[in-house]
Amino acid sequence: MVENRPYLTFLSHFILILGAAIVAFPVYVTFVASTHDQQTMLAGVTPFFPGEHMIANYKEVLFEGVVGSRAPPVAGMMLNSLIMALAISIGKIIISIIAAYAIVYFKFPLRMTFFWMIFITLMLPVEVRILPTYKVVADLAMLDTYTGLTIPLIASATATFLFRQFFLSVPDELAEAARIDGAGPMRFFWDILLPLTRTSIAAMFVIQFIYGWNQYLWPLLITTKEEYYTIVMGISRMVNVVDAAARWNVVMAVAILAMIPPVIVVIFMQRQFVKGLVETEK
């Protein structure tokens, strides 16, 4: 702190507490809802304080499979989400980092064409081109496989772009020195560049893990077997009851569980995440 201004410090805390409270409020209500029984939830306005059915609700969804939705137990769906999120994030990092390396450190025909091709895929979300993409995946016999769940989502312009930005900020002298020492391009990449990229990789991992974890429509469309269901799909299945009433208490318990792994990833990797972004932004 440059100088002491008590009222400003007070104001900062006030705004932060207010901000944090507002931001955390929906999560709190979700948690509260997950601790009540069905009758309380349907009888009127959601209560403001936690109830007594927390253990029963969580036990039910985690191990027994939700009664009244035939969804597989949440534990299994969470494992699928984890596999999907890890495969997508790790796969994305690998293919993007080598692509960015080629684009930055080599001069070759079609370099710019490739760069643009990758770049243009940046934005259009899978929802918009979902039907033609489904056809491609079906033709490749990748429905109902982990391959089909992940590979089509693995091409990432964001990661390629961030790695490229980072490589551009690496001093030229390093590559120069490596060349004088007679190190080949792969050696340079492996021994010098990769260790430097660690924090950026961590930042990318957080972003892509969450992207992978949160997919909804894609897994819904291409899976027909319960053993491939993901947790976000599970939530939709519980909310989407045609003529009956949704069991909000249980849905909310699943929603809380679905949040935990990504939150853990974000919180534990917070430091590297922020540092990685700072370095890339330089």
Add this chain to the structure above:
Amino acid sequence: MQKRVVFNNFWLPYLLVAPQIAITLIFFMWPAYQAMLQSVLQEDPFGLSSKFIWFENFERIFSDPTYLNSFSVTVIFSVCVTGFGLGLSLLLAVMADRVIKGATTYKTFLIWPYAVAPAVAGVLWGFLFNPTVGLISYFLRVIGYEWNYILNGNQALFLVILAAVWNQISYNFIFFLAGLQSIPKSLIEAAAIDGAGPGRRFWSIVFPLLSPTGFFLLVVNIVYAFFHTFGIIHAVTGGGPAKATEILVFKVYNDGFRAQDLGGSAAQSVVLMLIVVVLTVAQFRYIERRVHY
């Protein structure tokens, strides 16, 4: 754009880009081409009969008032989501950068929403504001405010903006905080010694130094508002009431996926792709310029 020092190797670079390019070609370019083809066809949903009809689908969507309405909804929605999302997260980041005590706790709370899937965020907000059982609508009723987002288009739009901002605020917050922390403290101290107050210091030093981060986030947020809010709209309002929250990407989905109007939906996809290209070029040019200074 490129290093002065480069390696020379004929095959290696192609090998390195090959996986990325292969996936892009198979899962992006080819489907995109299919969508373009579809946009000039009139076809039944099952693909049993199809007819080439030139640009009739485009003529049809552009003469459809609901499509034009969708454009203006998208603009209002994106401006609000981007504006509020950036403004609020900047405020919080500046405050979090100032305080020492409890900074980690604040950060942890503020980062949490980032981990919530848009589809789930939509369910949460829809639940909070549900006119019958929602906690917030209950408070609104108590203070005498007539809350009914299922009938009132403005309220529905407000609600999806709120949920979208909430879902994105953490991401912006983290980037702003990272940007703030990378500003050398010596610069700020020097200004303080010269007698500049906190407000002055913010506007004359911090803000300009933060602008690259700000611009990057601006583009990311526009893209987010345009495309990645799909899950929220899908879960909260489904585009209603009376199309008051039907943004472009939702309309593509709704017309193609729900209503089986393949040609019209594909034509809208093509329009969206053009918008993407424009946004991409804008971002690309800007970032390239930035790298030079």
Add this chain to the structure above:
Amino acid sequence: MQLKHFLCSSAAALALSFGFAGSAAAQTEVQFWHAMGGTLGDRVSELVDGFNKEQKEYKVNAVYKGSYTETMTGAIAAFRARQHPHIVQVFEVGTATMMAAKGAVYPVHQLMKDAGEPFDPSAYLSTVTGYYSTPDGKLLSMPFNSSTPVFYWNKAAFKKAGLDPEKPPRTWPEVEEYGKKLIASGFQCGFSTQWQTWIQIENFGAWHNLPFATMENGFGGTNIKLTINDPVRVKHISKMAEWQKNKIFVYGGREGKPNSKFSTGECPMFMGSSGSADGFIKAMQGTEIGITMLPYWPDVAGAPQNSIIGGATLWVLAGKPKEEYKGVARFFSYLSRPEVQAKWHQQTGYVPITNASFILSKDQGFYQQRKGFDTAVLQLTNKTPTANSKGLRIGNFVQIRDIMDEELEAVWDGKKTAKQALDSAVERGNRLLADFHRANQ
């Protein structure tokens, strides 16, 4: 994190995750995609388990594929990629699309004949089969979960307002009168309605013997026009708008969203799908509810006629080996058995779609136990269906429902009068009908 470790383990994870896929099956498998989430999903699984246990040749694999829309579009996309299921559950608004897809659909009457399974369409309620048959009476899809709108009331609330809890309103003027009494005794709402287009426009028409569209509601062809801006409907909708001002009617959203208005006790009177009965009873334990027929306007000649169904049927998609269709046919025979039907009906509140299962439920004393659960059947068979009340066959129905929803919302919001809104719905809907006609000539 050690980078090498990180990369090694990630490569291992990738290899592991892409390694396994699919499993072998000894029996002939039949894929069945459905849209039944929540408790209903359980019931479907129980039905299918029952079939799988009683024979060894075939194994039906029931797969939940999201909402009705997601299931139907998923199946269509799968068909285009030739990865489709044998059976897909399609809601009634998708009927015209499925019927138009001649090469993609294997009509049920044909399937049963080819497979040599005994099948008698006349065993089904004619209001149910009529909706899904060709003009010459050939059944195209297998009736499954059919419902029809009924009237629910909250007996405790009636008592509180000094009304006889065993005497529900029979007509719309009575609904108005009851609503006034409920409001006067402190309630914030008289009645609400689910699926407003299905109940207040489509079924309202059938119940009052009014056409929904020309050419026998679309049964006679695709070159049709909507006729929903008739004076009776205009009067009905403007009455509802008027009631909304003093809260006799409270709008609760589209589709099933208003359910909580009834289950929380906010609205003591409610019009909703008969399939919601079980959910309401479970949710409102301790509060007794009644189920009866929809109200009607006594000044309309011929009312009440009969109501029409909603819900979904099972369509069979073409292009699979012949042997597998035998399994489908066997499964359908199983589904139409009186005891299977009766169980499904009694557990869910959906309509018993065969006469035998209705009689069986009656014999089992089910309707003494659960009063009002026979309302749906009685209402569907109230009179012999007329051209106006045997069903609807409307192309682009999803969008047309969206339009009617939007126009009705404009009325509830005070932006349009009933006449303006219905006129505009007709005009906008006719454009979509013309598109459909052109695309399916």
